[in-house]
Amino acid sequence: MTPASSTSYTDAARLVLQRCDQLGSYSEEPDRRTRRYGTEAMRQTNEAVKGWMLAAGMQPRQDAIGNLVARYEAATPDAKTLVLGSHLDTVRDAGKYDGPLGVLVALACVERLAARGQRPPFAVELVAFADEEGLRFHTAYLGSSAFTGVLPHEALDQTDEDGVTLREAIRAFGGDPEAAVASGRQRDDLLGYCEVHIEQGPLLDANDLPIGVVDGIQGQTRAALTITGVAGHAGTVPMDLRHDALSAAAEFVAAVEQRARNTPNLVATVGQMKVEPGASNVIPGRVALSLDVRHLDNPAREAAVADLRAQAEDIAQRRGVSLEWQLVSDQPSIECSPRLTMLQGDVVAAAGHTVAIVSSGAGHDAVMMAALTDIAMFFVRCKGGVSHSPAESVAVEDVAVAVEVLERFILLLASGGDAA
């Protein structure tokens, strides 16, 4: 099997972007784009996508939590299944592409197969997850954790800001809370999961590349630090008698940056800092700050965190301030399937592009899917690496490349893994 001409990839990409625009108009808020799980905006979105799935000859259904699932069946019964997908919910004040692009690029590939009457020797199962961002219940991956059978029963008692429980929200969205926690998808027939997503980072744009092959999703350690020194009068306490919590915090921020700069592919960030009492004429007595450390290699991440903690303790001791270090979360990295990654590289090269291997610093539904099957991801260049913002932007040419490489990937798998 061979793909169709590149002109039609552009046509498909234009349709993908038109559909992103349409879904982008569904929002809970009049002045910005916000689609939380189970809202009317999500219902409109699922309705629209369901319509396109039906038109492509699939039979979409909403599963127990509200994920849209639609299959393009194989030529033969008892065939294996390749899952494609991404999510349809958004952050608050979102862009149009984080999530929907992956669903719609996959849908475009199915439409192209269907238009040609082409049926691979495996089913293609398209999943549009109902909650990845976790905006409403402050827990990410509600959709994919229900799909993979790892949503815990106690999650049903979580409440949104209006006091509505997840249980109630699932029912209101037409789902079945007990089934959502009890029934993950069976794994025996799965070939793998492949997700297309905007990069949400600047690497592709900086290197002028339309597409990237993801080798894994970085592990992440989050910690909350509190440094307590001694507040005092900015005019009367000489420098050598100070225990300035902000000076200690600043030294730590520099250490975080230095450690990450000296370790290939490590990223480390202090994103939050609160200074108390916070008056211009008072020496800071207390600083609370966040630390976020990510790396694809778990031992490298763990070593960096341990080193930064030791440095923080050293800074505190030298300065006569106290340090409280609270571990907030510690997620190991998720490796993409080396077998699928190799095939992805082959199809990117076959499409005439440089094969760029990138790690994902952000989480994706693929993280949850990794518990069920082999995972793979394509990243699409987004302008300036900007995401989680209405300024999210993708080029039609790059979306055309995404349609092409995902289609080539399906066809290469269909051919048994040889170069197409």
Added chain:
Amino acid sequence: MTPASSTSYTDAARLVLQRCDQLGSYSEEPDRRTRRYGTEAMRQTNEAVKGWMLAAGMQPRQDAIGNLVARYEAATPDAKTLVLGSHLDTVRDAGKYDGPLGVLVALACVERLAARGQRPPFAVELVAFADEEGLRFHTAYLGSSAFTGVLPHEALDQTDEDGVTLREAIRAFGGDPEAAVASGRQRDDLLGYCEVHIEQGPLLDANDLPIGVVDGIQGQTRAALTITGVAGHAGTVPMDLRHDALSAAAEFVAAVEQRARNTPNLVATVGQMKVEPGASNVIPGRVALSLDVRHLDNPAREAAVADLRAQAEDIAQRRGVSLEWQLVSDQPSIECSPRLTMLQGDVVAAAGHTVAIVSSGAGHDAVMMAALTDIAMFFVRCKGGVSHSPAESVAVEDVAVAVEVLERFILLLASGGDAA
């Protein structure tokens, strides 16, 4: 003339502290000590002090803005005048000693002169300023600037948080707004101004000294800096593509500390820092911070500020972030009278204490009085250097020393300046 026995200094000190307790009970707020200009709490305070002044044989009056002024006349008419004083208003959630201690130590000295029927060859004019902290109208020194004739007419239109103008507040406090801006005290008869105040710093406590002689009030430069970088995803933007506003700010905080540590007697403080957007998984795009630089020597302060500004610009340029530097205020230092400072050293030594010369990092009514006459200040040790807090604490023994040295200072001046 020679002072009385040290036992009676202790008795006087006990009375001073009892009176501080009593004034400390006058507050606008039930759970904390707050006395803003012109409030009922200030009226109660002025009434109590007025009563003690009357009992000491003085004729107290409230001037046009509400400062309490009471004279202990000289033996002869047409004598010169020594002014003693401090303020009776407080910050929010204040201690009992910042301000009142100076008024009551001076009053104690007048009471001791009166009890002995002792009259120096100059009048002693005791002034209890009605506003030094500036809590109500956000302008410090309202009392002493009216007393010295530098309160500008437009200040009368300033409003408090309830929309009450200073003009209305002066009238409600029994004063005369037009007179408050028009009539400063004449200067021809003045010998000088001497103020006793808690140190508000840790130097005396750290060196185990009860009293300090102030050589001047440090000049102060305040600036507001805004550093604008590029916000981004903490997981997806590699270190070498970041323009992290907080990392730039941290480098500046370190530079501020380093510059002050390397310059004798310079203090420099970043007391405020606001990080935006302030999420643990977002690289900071914007940081606003304050800078406060103080030194007794104006050129030393100006050089430090210029150097820090150059360093901030260098940091911004190296990191590809933008810097906005806004000068908030620039106050030159105020020198105490070398003649009076020398006499103060003599009386501290005569009382058997080490002569510690300290600079004031905080502002005082003496700053305003310097426009009218020679100024002098004694600092009284306060526990841990803590001020502007209910934890303010002074020892009765140290207050006894303050009464003794101020009395000796008056008597030394009375004797013509020779050692008593």
